[in-house]
Amino acid sequence: MNNFEFKNPTKILFGKGQIENIKNEIPKGAHILMLYGGGSIKQNGIYDNVKIALADFKVEEFGGIPANPEYDVLMNALKIIKEKKITFLLAVGGGSVIDGTKFLSSAALYKGEDPWEILSKPIRTEVGMPFGTVLTLPATGSEMNSGAVITRASLKQKLGMGGPGLFPQFSILDPTVVQSIPKRQLANGITDAFTHVLEQYLTYPIDAALQDRFSESIMQTLIEVAPKVIANPSDYKAASNFMWCCTMALNGLIQKGVPTDWAIHAIGHELTALYGIDHARTLAIIAPSHYMKNFEDKKEKLAQLGQRVFGIHSETTDEIAKKTIVALEGFFHSLDIKTKLSEYTEDYKGTAEIIEKLL
Amino acid sequence: MNNFEFKNPTKILFGKGQIENIKNEIPKGAHILMLYGGGSIKQNGIYDNVKIALADFKVEEFGGIPANPEYDVLMNALKIIKEKKITFLLAVGGGSVIDGTKFLSSAALYKGEDPWEILSKPIRTEVGMPFGTVLTLPATGSEMNSGAVITRASLKQKLGMGGPGLFPQFSILDPTVVQSIPKRQLANGITDAFTHVLEQYLTYPIDAALQDRFSESIMQTLIEVAPKVIANPSDYKAASNFMWCCTMALNGLIQKGVPTDWAIHAIGHELTALYGIDHARTLAIIAPSHYMKNFEDKKEKLAQLGQRVFGIHSETTDEIAKKTIVALEGFFHSLDIKTKLSEYTEDYKGTAEIIEKLL
Numbered sequence: 215m216n217n218f219e220f221k222n223p224t225k226i227l228f229g230k231g232q233i234e235n236i237k238n239e240i241p242k243g244a245h246i247l248m249l250y251g252g253g254s255i256k257q258n259g260i261y262d263n264v265k266i267a268l269a270d271f272k273v274e275e276f277g278g279i280p281a282n283p284e285y286d287v288l289m290n291a292l293k294i295i296k297e298k299k300i301t302f303l304l305a306v307g308g309g310s311v312i313d314g315t316k317f318l319s320s321a322a323l324y325k326g327e328d329p330w331e332i333l334s335k336p337i338r339t340e341v342g343m344p345f346g347t348v349l350t351l352p353a354t355g356s357e358m359n360s361g362a363v364i365t366r367a368s369l370k371q372k373l374g375m376g377g378p379g380l381f382p383q384f385s386i387l388d389p390t391v392v393q394s395i396p397k398r399q400l401a402n403g404i405t406d407a408f409t410h411v412l413e414q415y416l417t418y419p420i421d422a423a424l425q426d427r428f429s430e431s432i433m434q435t436l437i438e439v440a441p442k443v444i445a446n447p448s449d450y451k452a453a454s455n456f457m458w459c460c461t462m463a464l465n466g467l468i469q470k471g472v473p474t475d476w477a478i479h480a481i482g483h484e485l486t487a488l489y490g491i492d493h494a495r496t497l498a499i500i501a502p503s504h505y506m507k508n509f510e511d512k513k514e515k516l517a518q519l520g521q522r523v524f525g526i527h528s529e530t531t532d533e534i535a536k537k538t539i540v541a542l543e544g545f546f547h548s549l550d551i552k553t554k555l556s557e558y559t560e561d562y563k564g565t566a567e568i569i570e571k572l573l
Numbered sequence: 574m575n576n577f578e579f580k581n582p583t584k585i586l587f588g589k590g591q592i593e594n595i596k597n598e599i600p601k602g603a604h605i606l607m608l609y610g611g612g613s614i615k616q617n618g619i620y621d622n623v624k625i626a627l628a629d630f631k632v633e634e635f636g637g638i639p640a641n642p643e644y645d646v647l648m649n650a651l652k653i654i655k656e657k658k659i660t661f662l663l664a665v666g667g668g669s670v671i672d673g674t675k676f677l678s679s680a681a682l683y684k685g686e687d688p689w690e691i692l693s694k695p696i697r698t699e700v701g702m703p704f705g706t707v708l709t710l711p712a713t714g715s716e717m718n719s720g721a722v723i724t725r726a727s728l729k730q731k732l733g734m735g736g737p738g739l740f741p742q743f744s745i746l747d748p749t750v751v752q753s754i755p756k757r758q759l760a761n762g763i764t765d766a767f768t769h770v771l772e773q774y775l776t777y778p779i780d781a782a783l784q785d786r787f788s789e790s791i792m793q794t795l796i797e798v799a800p801k802v803i804a805n806p807s808d809y810k811a812a813s814n815f816m817w818c819c820t821m822a823l824n825g826l827i828q829k830g831v832p833t834d835w836a837i838h839a840i841g842h843e844l845t846a847l848y849g850i851d852h853a854r855t856l857a858i859i860a861p862s863h864y865m866k867n868f869e870d871k872k873e874k875l876a877q878l879g880q881r882v883f884g885i886h887s888e889t890t891d892e893i894a895k896k897t898i899v900a901l902e903g904f905f906h907s908l909d910i911k912t913k914l915s916e917y918t919e920d921y922k923g924t925a926e927i928i929e930k931l932l
Contacts (some may be wrong), residue, residue, distance in 0.1 A: 222581070228830065229576025302586025317882045423794045424817050431786030432714045438782060451780040458830070465922050471587065471817070502758040 215422045218470040225384040226359045228458065230450075232386045233260070233566035235517035236267040236304070239346055239384040244302035247295055248271045249315050251307045258394035260350055264306055266559040271474035274298050282486070282493075283314035285330070288321075294330065295322050295343075303345035305382075309354025312347050313362035316380045319343045332375055333364055339377030346387040353403035353494070355410060357385035357462025363483075373481050378451065387461065397444055401549040404440045407435060407460040408545070409497040413476050414469040415513050416505065422472045428521050429468045433460050437523065438488055438503050440549060453500045489559050498546040498553050505539050536542060574781045577829040584743040587817065589809075590743045592619070595626040595663070598626050598705060598743040604638040604662035605632045606654055608674050609888045610666045612636055617753035619709055622858040623665055633657050636722025638666065641845070641852075644689070644725035645679075651688065652700070662704035664741075671706050672721035675739045678702045691734055692723055697860045707745040710754060711816040712762035712853070714769060714823025715746035722842075731842050746820065748801040751812035756803055759762045760908040761853035763799045766819040767904070769791060772835050775864065789881050791818050796882065799908060812918050815857030839862050843928045848918050857912050864898050868876035 225234055240246065246268060255261040265273070276291040294300065295318060303322075305315035305381065319342035321329035327383045331337060339360075360380040365372045372566070392400070415429040436459050442452035481504070482496030490498070505512055513535040520526035520538030528534045543553050555562045579889050586594055599605065605627060614620040624632070625816070626766045635650040653659065654677060660679075664674035678701035680688035690696060699720075704911070708716045715721065721733040756779040775787040793817050801811035821827070840863070841855035864871055872894040879885035879897030 215588070215810070215817070217591065219584065225578065226829075227579035229574070229577050231575065274627055421675035421814070423797060423814045424790060427790030427794060428787060431783060431790055435782045435786060451574070454830075455780070455782045458574070459640075462783065471813075552827065 215420060215425075215471040216473070220470045221378070222358065222381065222466050222510075224381045224465075226358065226387060226461070228387045229385060229454075230388060230390055230400030233283060233348060234267050236346065236384075236386060237270060238346070240268075240271065240302055241302070242346075244271055245298065245300050246271050246302045246304055247291070247298070247300040247313055247318075248273055248275050248276045248304045248306060248320070249291060250275075250305075251279050251281075252312050255306055255350060255392070258305060258350075258391070260348065262393060264348055265302070267364070267421060268304075279311050279314045282363075282365040283308045283310045283317070283334075285317075285364055286368065288314050288317055288364070291318055292321050301343070303343055305345060305347040306336055306350065308349070309356045309499060312349070312354070312356040312382070313364065315345050315347070316342070316356070316360075316362035317364050317375065319335070319345050320377070320382060330366070331441060333371075333373040336373065336375050339375065339379040342377075342379040343385050346384045346386070347382045347459070348388075350391045350416050351385075351399060351403060352460035353406040355407070355461055357358065357382060357387065358461050358465040362411065370487065372487060385461075388459055389450055389457045391432045391452040392443065392457065393448040395447060397447075397550075401551055403460060403493050404436055404443070404456065404549055405494040405498050405546060405551055407439065407463040408436050409467065410463040411436075411500060413478060414472065414474045416512055416519065417473040417475055418511060419514050419518075420472055425468050425470065425472050426518070428462075432468070433465050433519070434523050436460050437545060440545075444549065446481065457556065476514070479567055480573055484572050485555070485565070486567065488568065489561075491558050493540075495551055495558070498551045498560070499555050501546075502539050502543045502553055505542070509535065513521060574779060574784075574830040575832070579825060579829045580737070581717065581740065581825050583740045583824075583844055585746060585820070586743060587746045587747055588813075589747060591747050592622045592707060595623065595705065595707070595743075596629060596744060599627075599663070600703075604628055604657065604659050605630050605661045605663055606650070606657070606659040606677075607632055607634050607663045607665060608638060608650060608670055608677070609634075609664075610638050610640075610670050613753070614665055616711060617709075617750070618881060619665060619707065619750060619845050623663070623707055623901055624753065627663075633659065638670050638673045640669045641722075641724040641731065642669045642676070644676075644692075644723055645727065647673050647676055647723070648877040650659075650687070651679055651680050651806075660701055660849045664704060665709065667708070667710030668715045671708070671713070671715040672723065673739070674704050674706070675701070675715070675719075675721035676723050676734065678704050678739060678890070679734065679736070685750060689725070692725075692730075698738040700735065701736075701738040702822040702863055703742050703771055705743040705745070706741045708816070709750045710762060711746075711751065711752050711819035712765040716741060717820045717824040718747065725771050726746065726881050729846065731846060744820075746816055748809055748813040748816045751802065751816065752807040756806075756909075760910055761805060761851050762819060763795055763802070763815065763908055764853040764857050764905060766822040767795050768837060768853070768860060769822040770795075770827065771860060773831065773833045774879065775871055776832040776834055777830055777870060778873050778877075784827050784829065784831050785877070785885070787821075787877070791822050791827070792878070794818050796904060799904075802907065804919065839926055839932055844914070844924070844929050847924065847927065848920075850917050854910055854917070856908045858914050858917070860905075861902045861912055864901070868894065872918060
C-alpha cells in the first residue's frame with residue numbers, strides 16, 4: 215500500500231426530508247446565492263422545498279448553469295456575488311452546478327487579476343467562500359470532494375481545479391430526488407459512478423486489500439441496483455443505495471494508498487469536446503478498448519474484478535480478464551448505453567489520431 | 574436505509590515515516606502536552622521519533638496512562654494542562670491513551686465545576702482543546718472517531734463520552750509500529766476491530782447494501798491478514814491492511830443508515846470490571862452466545878455473513894446461520910483467543926445473573 219493522506223470534512227445529511235435541515239447548516243445572517251441549472255428543480259418541487267428552508271435568510275438566485283459548466287456563464291454569477299456581497303453559496307443541482315459553484319467559491323476570494331488563472335495555472339484553492347449543496351442527480355461525487363472541471367467554450371478548453379478549500383460545508387442527499395430524473399440521466403449517472411471506481415481500481419495489484427474490496431463493494435452494489443433504479447426510480451431502497459454509491463465512488467476514500475488511472479476520463483473529455491457525446495457515454499465507449507489495449511498491465515486486476523464482482527470463473531487469468539471486459543461492456547449495454555463511437559457519429563474515422571495529438 | 578448524518582474531519586497521515594510530518598500539522602507556537610502509556614514507546618523508538626518531530630515546539634510530557642484510562646490519573650494530567658497553559662495535546666499510544674486524551678481535550682475547556690460531569694451527566698463536547706494522535710496499537714478506532722470510554726476505579730464506573738469537538742485534528746498511522754506489538758495484543762486488536770464491525774452489521778436487513786458490503790470487506794480483510802500479522806508483525810503489507818481495517822471499523826462510516834447493537838460491548842465491559850479480562854477477549858466470550866441467544870432476530874444477517882465472508886453454503890438460512898456462529902468462534906480460536914468464561918476464571922458461576930442486574 216502506498217503512503218497517503220486523507221481528510222474529508224464535508225458533512226452529509228442523507229435521507230428523506232433532509233432539505234429542511236439546510237437552515238441549521240448555514241451561518242445565521244448569511245447572504246446566500248442559490249445556484250442551479252436549467253430549471254428542472256422548479257418542476258420537481260426541490261426549488262420550493264429549498265426556498266422554504268431558506269425562509270430566514272436573504273437569498274439571491276442564479277439559474278442557467280449548463281452541463282459542462284461554462285466559464286463565461288459563471289463569470290456573470292461572480293458579478294452578482296461581488297455586487298450583492300454574497301457570503302454563502304448554495305448549489306442545487308448535479309455535478310455541473312456543484313462544480314460551477316466550486317469555481318465561484320474560489321473565484322469569489324481570489325486575489326489575482328483574472329479568475330481564469332485558477333484554472334489555467336492552475337491555482338490550488340486553500341480557502342474558498344463557504345458553500346453547501348443539495349444534490350439532485352447522483353453521478354459525479356462532486357458533493358463530497360474538493361475537485362471541479364470547468365469548460366470555456368471560446369478557448370475550447372475543459373480544465374480541472376481543486377484544493378482543500380473546496381469541500382462543501384454540507385451536502386444534502388435526499389434519494390427521493392431520483393424519482394424525477396429521466397432514464398437517460400440515470401443510466402449516465404450509474405455509468406459515471408461505476409467508471410469512477412474503475413479508474414481508481416483497475417490498475418495493478420498493490421496489496422491494498424481493503425481499498426480493493428471497498429471498490430468492489432461499490433461496483434457490485436451499482437450492478438445490483440441499476441436495473442431497479444432504471445425500472446422504477448421511485449424505488450427508495452434502490453435509489454438510496456444508488457445515491458450513496460455515487461458519493462462513495464469519488465470522495466477520496468477508495469483512491470487512498472493505491473495507484474489510479476484516469477486515462478478513460480482524459481480521452482472521454484475529448485470525445486465530448488469533439489462530438490458533444492454525454493460525458494458518461496464517452497467513458498463507456500473508451501473503457502473496454504482501453505482495457506483491451508492495456509491488457510498485459512491490467513489483466514490481474516481485470517481478473518480480480520471478474521471473479522469477485524461479475525462471478526466469472528475460468529481456467530486462466532487471461533481468460534477471466536478477457537471475459538471481464540466482455541461483462542463490463544454487457545453491463546453498459548444493460549443500461550442502454552452504446553459502447554461504440556460509430557453508434558454515436560458517422561464521422562468517427564481518424565478520431566483516435568486527433569485525440570492522440572490533443573493529449 | 575435509515576436517514577443519517579455523517580461528518581468526520583480527522584486528517585489521516587498513513588504510512589512509513591509519517592511521524593516526522595507531525596510538525597506540519599500542529600499550529601506554530603503551540604505548547605504541547607505529549608501523553609503516553611506505560612513507556613513501551615521508549616523501547617520501540619516511537620518516543621524518540623516523536624520528540625525529533627517536535628523539536629521546534631515547547632513540549633511537556635505525561636506518561637503512565639493505564640489500559641482502561643483512569644480518571645484519577647487523568648486529573649493529574651489536567652493539572653499540568655492548566656498550570657503550564659498547554660494549548661495542544663498529542664496522544665502517542667493506543668486506544669486508552671487516545672481516549673484519555675479526548676477526556677482531557679474536553680476537560681481542559683470545561684466551564685463547569687467538576688469535570689466528572691462530562692462523563693456522569695454526560696455532557697456532549699462541542700469544542701475541545703485541539704489534539705492529534707500517533708497510533709501505536711491498531712484496535713479501537715479511537716484515532717478517527719469522536720468517542721471515548723473512561724474508567725473511575727474508586728466508583729467502579731466505566732463511562733462513555735463524545736461529541737463533534739473530540740475528533741483528532743490528525744492521526745499518524747504508521748504500520749511499522751505493528752512490528753513491536755506483542756502477539757497477545759495483536760490478537761486482541763484484531764478481535765476488537767472485528768467485533769466493532771459485528772456490532773454495526775449483525776442486526777437485521779435494512780437494505781443498506783453498500784454499508785453491508787463495506788462491513789464484510791473489513792471482516793474479510795481482517796480474516797485474511799490476521800494469520801500473517803500474528804506470524805510476522807514485520808510484514809508491512811499485512812500490517813498496513815490490519816491497521817487501516819481497525820480505523821475503518823469504527824470511524825462512523827459503516828454505521829451510517831443502519832441499526833447497531835453494541836450489547837456485546839455492554840456485557841463485555843462488565844466482564845472486564847468483574848474479572849479483569851482483556852476487553853477484546855470479553856467480546857470473544859460474549860459474541861457467540863449473544864448470537865445464539867438472539868438467533869431468530871439475527872439469523873438473516875448471520876447467514877449473509879456466513880455466505881459472503883466465511884464462504885459457508887448449506888440448505889437453509891438457519892443452517893448457514895448456525896455454522897456462521899461456529900466459524901466465528903473458530904476465527905477467535907485461530908487467534909489463540911479463548912471463548913469460554915470458564916477458561917478465564919474458575920469463579921464464573923452466577924456471572925450472567927450479576928451482569929443482568931448491572932445492565
